[in-house]
Amino acid sequence: VSIERITQRSMATHTLAGLQQSLSRLGELQEQLSGGRAINRPSDSPTGTASALALRAELAVNQQWSRNADDGLGWLGTTDQTLTNALDPLRRARDLTVAGLNGGAAGADAREAMALEIDQIRQGLIGTANTTHLGRPIFGGTTSGATAYDSNGAYLGPAAAPPITRVIGANTAVRVDLTGPEVFGAAGQDLFTTLSDTAAALRSGDTAALQGTLGRLDAGISGMTARLAAVGANYNRVQQLQQAAKDRVSSLTGALSDVENIDLPATVLALNLAQVANQAALAATARVITPSLADFLR
Amino acid sequence: VSDFAALSIGLTALTAARKGLDVTGQNIANANTDGYTRQRLVQQAVGAPITPALWSTYTGAGSGVQVTGIARLGDEFVTARARIENATLADLTQRQATLAGVENTLGEPSDTGLAGQLTDMWNAWHDVANAPGDLAARSVLLSRTTAVADGIRTVRQGLDALWSGGRQQLDTVVAQVNADAATVAELNQAILRHDNAGEPANELRDQRDSLLADLAARTGATVRYVADGTAEVYLGSSALVRGNTAAEVASTGAAQLSDMRSGAAAGPALVWAGSGGPVSVGGELGARLEGLTGTLPGYVDRLDAVTAALRDAVNAAHSAGYDLDGNPGTTMFAAGATSADIAVQITDPRRVAAAAHPPSGTDASLDGDNAAALGALGRADTGADSAYRQLVVDVGVAAQAANRRHDVQADIAQRADAAVDSAGGVNTDEEMVNLLSYQRAYQAAARVTTAVDEMLDTLINRTGMVGR
Numbered sequence: 001v002s003i004e005r006i007t008q009r010s011m012a013t014h015t016l017a018g019l020q021q022s023l024s025r026l027g028e029l030q031e032q033l034s035g036g037r038a039i040n041r042p043s044d045s046p047t048g049t050a051s052a053l054a055l056r057a058e059l060a061v062n063q064q065w066s067r068n069a070d071d072g073l074g075w076l077g078t079t080d081q082t083l084t085n086a087l088d089p090l091r092r093a094r095d096l097t098v099a100g101l102n103g104g105a106a107g108a109d110a111r112e113a114m115a116l117e118i119d120q121i122r123q124g125l126i127g128t129a130n131t132t133h134l135g136r137p138i139f140g141g142t143t144s145g146a147t148a149y150d151s152n153g154a155y156l157g158p159a160a161a162p163p164i165t166r167v168i169g170a171n172t173a174v175r176v177d178l179t180g181p182e183v184f185g186a187a188g189q190d191l192f193t194t195l196s197d198t199a200a201a202l203r204s205g206d207t208a209a210l211q212g213t214l215g216r217l218d219a220g221i222s223g224m225t226a227r228l229a230a231v232g233a234n235y236n237r238v239q240q241l242q243q244a245a246k247d248r249v250s251s252l253t254g255a256l257s258d259v260e261n262i263d264l265p266a267t268v269l270a271l272n273l274a275q276v277a278n279q280a281a282l283a284a285t286a287r288v289i290t291p292s293l294a295d296f297l298r
Numbered sequence: 299v300s301d302f303a304a305l306s307i308g309l310t311a312l313t314a315a316r317k318g319l320d321v322t323g324q325n326i327a328n329a330n331t332d333g334y335t336r337q338r339l340v341q342q343a344v345g346a347p348i349t350p351a352l353w354s355t356y357t358g359a360g361s362g363v364q365v366t367g368i369a370r371l372g373d374e375f376v377t378a379r380a381r382i383e384n385a386t387l388a389d390l391t392q393r394q395a396t397l398a399g400v401e402n403t404l405g406e407p408s409d410t411g412l413a414g415q416l417t418d419m420w421n422a423w424h425d426v427a428n429a430p431g432d433l434a435a436r437s438v439l440l441s442r443t444t445a446v447a448d449g450i451r452t453v454r455q456g457l458d459a460l461w462s463g464g465r466q467q468l469d470t471v472v473a474q475v476n477a478d479a480a481t482v483a484e485l486n487q488a489i490l491r492h493d494n495a496g497e498p499a500n501e502l503r504d505q506r507d508s509l510l511a512d513l514a515a516r517t518g519a520t521v522r523y524v525a526d527g528t529a530e531v532y533l534g535s536s537a538l539v540r541g542n543t544a545a546e547v548a549s550t551g552a553a554q555l556s557d558m559r560s561g562a563a564a565g566p567a568l569v570w571a572g573s574g575g576p577v578s579v580g581g582e583l584g585a586r587l588e589g590l591t592g593t594l595p596g597y598v599d600r601l602d603a604v605t606a607a608l609r610d611a612v613n614a615a616h617s618a619g620y621d622l623d624g625n626p627g628t629t630m631f632a633a634g635a636t637s638a639d640i641a642v643q644i645t646d647p648r649r650v651a652a653a654a655h656p657p658s659g660t661d662a663s664l665d666g667d668n669a670a671a672l673g674a675l676g677r678a679d680t681g682a683d684s685a686y687r688q689l690v691v692d693v694g695v696a697a698q699a700a701n702r703r704h705d706v707q708a709d710i711a712q713r714a715d716a717a718v719d720s721a722g723g724v725n726t727d728e729e730m731v732n733l734l735s736y737q738r739a740y741q742a743a744a745r746v747t748t749a750v751d752e753m754l755d756t757l758i759n760r761t762g763m764v765g766r
Binding site: 004005006014017043044046047050052054056057060061063067068136144156158159162167173294297 | 727
């Protein structure tokens with residue numbers, strides 16, 4: 001190793017390089033602190049960038065799943081409410097049918113009154129079957145029309161409709177609708193036909209026919225109750241999946257922050273250290289550069 | 299020996315000391331001049347004749363001092379090393395700058411970059427799946443898709459701008475190289491003349507060394523000093539400068555990236571203006587050429603691959619669906635669209651094919667299954683998103699490697715520069731001491747002259763006065 005000859009200029013160059021280095025470190029920390037982010041460009045940390053990009057995409061999709069779940073809960077909630085509301089008048093119709101069977105001796109006027117009430121219940125049920133959610137008939141399947149049933153109780157939706165589903169997780173789609181035939185029975189044996197048959201049997205006093213419609217009414221009610229239970233189960237499932245998505249959102253947010261954001265205390269500490277180093281370099285420069293032999297010569 | 303010889307010795311000493319003060323003054327004056335190499339007076343004692351006469355003897359004490367020249371104290375080997383290290387540094391600096399430009403163009407990771415725009419678009423498909431009949435959701439989807447297409451084109455325009463800027467700078471640097479080479483040839487001529495006339499040409503050599511350092515950094519040129527004092531500059535094995543003649547370098551090839559990609563023009567290259575033969579360059583020009591022909595077109599290819607993946611996946615899925623009126627879906631992007639011209643072809647939100655099922659009779663299906671399938675494309679392992687993420691990460695890795703190599707090389711080059719400065723730089727304290735030495739030498743020489751003068755005075759004016 002040769003002894004290096006030091007010149008004023010080389011000292012100035014070294015000093016400037018040192019000051020530049022400590023200042024650029026300060027600038028880097030300043031950028032991190034003011035932006036709050038440790039990764040400002042991919043080269044800051046390629047692996048961190050890869051994680052950050054993947055985490056962001058995953059975060060966005062989980063947020064979307066949660067929103068999909070909200071929408072699904074709206075559908076299921078409306079269906080649940082509608083079915084609950086539909087069951088009460090149906091039970092009343094059953095009561096009337098039973099009364100019609102027992103009161104065989106009742107007069108034609110009384111039977112006509114019961115038949116009228118059944119007709120009212122049928123009209124109400126058709127209205128209930130046309131309940132909409134966000135402008136779509138909830139029992140209409142994928143129909144683009146405004147109603148699921150016409151005023152005569154004929155189903156208007158597509159015969160073989162695909163289920164309406166909401167994606168609430170990777171490869172997880174939950175059905176959120178019920179079609180009219182599923183709830184009210186297949187065309188010809190549906191509750192609307194049953195109710196009109198019941199009214200006709202009451203008017204004609206045909207006890208045997210009334211007995212038959214009572215059985216169909218019971219089957220319809222129990223079918224609807226079963227559907228209601230299924231809707232409730234689906235509602236729970238969607239809620240659980242949504243909770244999972246939300247939990248995932250918060251854990252992903254934390255992970256993204258770990259990758260992308262600065263460790264504030266550590267960065268502030270590093271900034272202080274860099275400041276001290278910079279000031280030391282400046283002070284040393286002020287002392288080293290000044291003295292010259294010229295100061296000591298007469 | 300003549301008595302007057304001592305006076306003549308005193309005179310040579312006075313002249314030499316004055317010359318020494320001049321040189322020291324020049325050193326101090328140029329203490330901060332870039333590329334200045336310190337100089338030192340070379341003096342020699344004048345003694346007996348080298349070949350004495352056959353029958354005579356020489357009893358003289360010497361005839362004083364003689365200035366034989368002004369030496370330039372730089373170290374040629376250290377300077378050559380600094381040139382090589384700085385050429386490597388210039389190369390790495392340029393590579394770093396190119397990759398930093400690409401990084402800035404991508405603008406990742408952020409919420410607003412292309413990755414974020416893609417995610418927003420896939421989520422918009424989910425929203426359409428949730429409400430297939432909602433024209434607002436469909437409009438949002440179309441504008442998000444347009445944003446993705448715009449985002450891709452913006453990145454492409456950024457890469458195009460980097461390329462055109464680099465292409466123009468290539469011409470500028472080539473022009474500087476030609477000008478520097480011509481000046482080096484002129485300096486060679488001037489130095490040769492000075493040397494032949496026996497005059498010092500130290501300052502001209504300093505100037506030439508500065509130009510040689512610039513040339514080496516710009517082109518990676520190697521320098522060979524010839525015995526006659528001229529310097530030869532080589533690019534590869536061909537001479538850029540030899541003696542007093544300089545060859546000229548010219549740039550050829552495409553002026554626009556689009557011309558190069560369409561095959562209308564070859565990629566940029568450097569050739570000899572005279573023969574048209576290829577020039578082998580390193581340094582800044584080498585890195586620039588690499589950026590123009592390799593790095594930037596490579597990343598454009600990658601962006602095109604991302605575009606193609608997006609285009610084909612969305613078009614295929616969209617064409618499989620049915621729109622709000624029950625018509626089969628059309629293509630979302632033009633077939634064959636590249637990153638330069640990708641655009642959304644569908645403007646009517648009703649034409650968005652959200653349904654996977656055909657209409658039943660006249661009743662268009664309001665299922666959102668096709669939209670949900672499109673929304674799921676964002677998570678595909680081989681989709682545009684993962685291709686783009688890979689592109690960003692690859693740019694990051696390349697840029698990080700370039701940054702690290704640059705930092706290491708900057709340190710090495712700084713040490714090499716320091717070594718040059720250590721050998722040839724001016725130390726003002728040292729010059730102060732020299733100043734003192736020459737001053738004292740001058741004073742002493744003057745004293746010698748005075749002593750001889752007083753001696754002669756005694757001899758001439760006071761002898762032969764006995765008894766007067």
